[in-house]
Amino acid sequence: MLWVPVGLGLGIAWYFGLRHEPGTLAVLAGAGIAGLGLGWIAWRPYALAPRMFGGGAATLAVGFLAAFWATHRQSPLPDLPARASIVTGRVVAVSLLAASDGPSVRRLDLAGVVLDDPLDAGMPPLRRILRVRLRADDPLVLVPGMVVRVRALLRPPAPPSWPGGPDRQRRAYFDGTAGSGTALGPAEAIGAVPGTSSLEGIRELVAARIVRALPGATGGVATAVLTGSAVGMDQADRDAFADAGLAHLLAVAGLHLGIVMGVSVAVTRLLLACSEWATLYWPCRSIAAIAGLGAGIVYVGLTGAHLPALRSLTMAALVVLAIVTGRRALSLRGLAVGAILLLLTGPADLLDAPLQMSLAAVMALAAGAEVTRPVLARLTEQPGWWRRVLLHVVHLGQASLLAGGATVPVVMAHFGTLQPWFVLANLLAVPLMAMWVLPLGLLSLLLMPLGAEGAALVPMGWGIGVILDLARMVSGWPAARLAVPAMPGWGLAVWLLGLCWLCLWAGRWRWWGVGPMVLALAVPFWVVRPDLLLSPDGRTVAVRDGGVLRIGPRPGSERLVEADWRQALALPPAPMAGACREGACLLDGGRVGVRLRDVAPSSGCAGMVVLVTLVPDDAGCRGVRVLDTLEAWKSGAQAVFLSSGGPVVISDRDWRGARPWVLAPGQHGMPALPLAQRE
Known part of the structure; x- marks a missing residue:
């Protein structure tokens, strides 16, 4: 059961890794494989071979078909006017x-x-x-x-x-x-x-009252955790949270929902325990769990019902269902059920960071809890109050280490950064958020109808101030934020598969998963990186020159593209004048030419194989592959790899192929024409 979502994920990744859309024959073959695999299991339900091979093939096929269906029920991207x-x-x-x-x-x-x-x-x-x-x-x-x-x-x-x-x-x-x-x-x-809708009006009223009681950055953090909007924070403070590995405290997701539901469950259980009749005759545990789920639903709605919060709410609902039915609340089987639902309802989410981080973190937490439970239980068996305090500290450290460590390669792959001090920062900030900031924030929401929210917001601001000081301090430490080269998709897949092997199996052979995980961590540092890049519109070029990335002709003209380049290569930007002083230069021993202005290279076209030009090529170099605005218009961004056998050019069209989400040349979508009667 635990490997069913892994098979679904592999099938989804297989579909999205194709260069061309599968035809009808491939879809029918996938449906046939799924039917045969499930039929084999139904015929011999207790044998190992049908479950391993038939079930594995069926989950791959179902994941492939789920991704195909999710793709083809979307309307095409429209062709927007260029004026x-x-x-x-x-x-x-x-x-x-x-x-x-x-x-x-x-x-x-x-x-x-x-x-x-x-x-x-x-x-x-x-x-x-x-x-x-x-x-x-x-x-x-x-x-x-x-x-x-x-x-x-x-x-x-x-x-x-x-x-x-x-x-x-x-x-x-x-x-x-x-x-x-x-x-x-x-x-x-x-x-x-x-x-104004009631929910929108309530959200605006809550934000206004928070800012009135807590001005500045403190109010911005409070608004972020209670309404889901962090616009009141300065960019410097947001960068400090990111550098310290605390950016997740500003984005409402599983952590915040878990705290809100946990506080609600504890308060409800305490109130029910005050009644002897309720304690003796009512299912207090189930009632408290349902009350916590209700509080979580209200909190998700108040903070904007963003997709990560909705995913976390789905997992929380499964946990509440397990409590009500008498099953274990946190288990790998429950995680598998939740992952299956998320992958079947949103297959494309598997390729994005939020779902990858959520599943990896929860899987590491659940598996780590099962392994360390017998060891940590000894702390509760021995007398002494300090042992319980030590148990809570160990639990917090374990949670930060497991969840943070499991998601490090995901952060490296999607954001190109590594925060070495994240464990220490989270060890101090997360307990403060859980035990002080958010409980007082919930109390302030209850006091707002009475106009007494300041009694809770002011002490809430004290805790936020400590977290702000911690983020600013940690972000200023040496090597607080390290830039790492982009990790290819297969490297991230190797890490996730190794993590699944380590967490889902029991026994000694589970440690076989450590090898692929170590290999995945080294992938960004030995994978071949491009030496020259041309932007999708053909107006900006970048050359990797030692420890810098030289961008021209005008650095800063395409901020999004240049930010992606710096993240991919983990290099600081520098002006192109250092490499091409006269507006034209030669690379790789003259085999690659670069023209920023209407100036020909000094040696002409002799020995040149590839010419990257930002101006129309009127020289007419015969036998030379020209990468210019027209080529970028047809094939998208271009990457040139220098090697001993000659330069290798890869275009975005070569990489992505012809898929429904890949726009036509010139970034044109489907015209908004009325459909024909047959369609």
């Missing part, structure tokens, strides 16, 4: 975005969008959500449900900045978003303005 357009749509959500160089701005999620554009006139509304960032000085008061019109410059989801880089188009495809836009003028309401 400014009048956008009209219904507001489904309003978010505040923090800005590093100015005030926070609002972002609208618009549904049923109609584009007032000559090419889109009379076309049906978009079937996806369009996200538009408003101007900072826009005075319109926005509430979900109202219809707005705004002139905006639209753009599709950004393609990968380098072959193998973060695929934001795939993420947008499965998130149901069409793209994004930036408002060029003020937004105006169309028709009647609906009243």
Whole structure:
């Protein structure tokens, strides 16, 4: 049972690793393999071979089919106009975005969008959500449900900045978003303005009262943990939390939900214990668990019902179900059931960091608890109050070490960083958040109808201040945040499979999983990295020059692309003038040429194999592969690897292939045309 989600995950990864969409024959073959495997198990349910081979093949096939079905029930990415357009749509959500160089701005999620554009006139509304960032000085008061019109410059989801880089188009495809836009003028309401929804109004009221009682960074942290929005924090403080390995304290997910439910269960159980009748005749444990789940549902709704919190709520519901039915609350079998539900309902989430981190951390915690339970039980069997205190400290250290250690390669693969001091920082900050900050925050929510929330918010701010000081202190330590090269997907898969082998098996052979895990940690440091990169629009080039990444012709012109490059190669940026002083230069002994301006290399085209140019190639070098704006328009970002056998060029199109989420050349999606009668 424990290996069923592993098989599903391998089938999902197999589907997403294809370069072309599987045809009807492959889908029918997958369905046949799943049916034969399950039929073999039904025929001989107690034999080992059907369970191992038939079940393994069936789970692979089911995972493959689940990913195929999830892909083909999505509407295609639309072709957004390349010019400014009048956008009209219904507001489904309003978010505040923090800005590093100015005030926070609002972002609208618009549904049923109609584009007032000559090419889109009379076309049906978009079937996806369009996200538009408003101007900072826009005075319109926005509430979900109202219809707005705004002139905006639209753009599709950004393609990968380098072959193998973060695929934001795939993420947008499965998130149901069409793209994004930036408002060029003020937004105006169309028709009647609906009243503010009760939940949205409560969230705004809670945030206003928190900021009134706790100004500054302290109020920003309190607002983040109680409403899910951290826009009140400065960028420096957010960076300090990230460098100290405490960024998860600002994102409402499993940790916060577990604390809220744990406090609610403890309070409910204590109140029930005050009644002799309830203690003797009522199922107090089950009632407290259900009350905790109710508090968790309210908390998730209050903080915006983000996807990580909803996943954690699903796992929490399974834990409550186990308590009510008399089963073990925290077990690997319960985790397997939850993982199966999450993988079947959202197969594409397997490729993103939140689900990988959640499953890896919980699996390590559950397996570690089973192994260390007999050893730690000796502390409770011996007399002495200090032993119980030591037990709590050991539990906290064990949780930080297991959960943090299991997710280190996931952080390395998705964020390109390593925080060596995260265990110590979490050992001090997480207990303070669990025992002081969040309980007082919940008390402040209960006191807000009485207008006495300050009695809880002020001492809550004391605890937040300690966490802020801790984050600032740890982030200033030597090597607090180390940049590591990007880990390829297969390296992360090796780590996760080794972790599964270590956690899911019992006995000595479980330690065989340590070998693949050690190998995976070394992958980022010995994998071959590209020596030259060309941006997806063909306007920026980067050259790996020793310990720096030289970017030209104007560093900072493409912030997102350059940030992805620096993260992938773990190198600091530097101007291109150090490598190409005259606007043109030669690399790899003259086999690779780089042109930043309309200047030809000094030696012409002699011996050149690849020419990377940011200007039209009028020289007409025969037999030379040219990587320019046109090539980037057709094939996306380009990567050049220098080797003894000659330069090797890989494009984004070569890497991703032809999949439904890969936009056509020029980053064009599907036109918003009405479907034919047959379709």
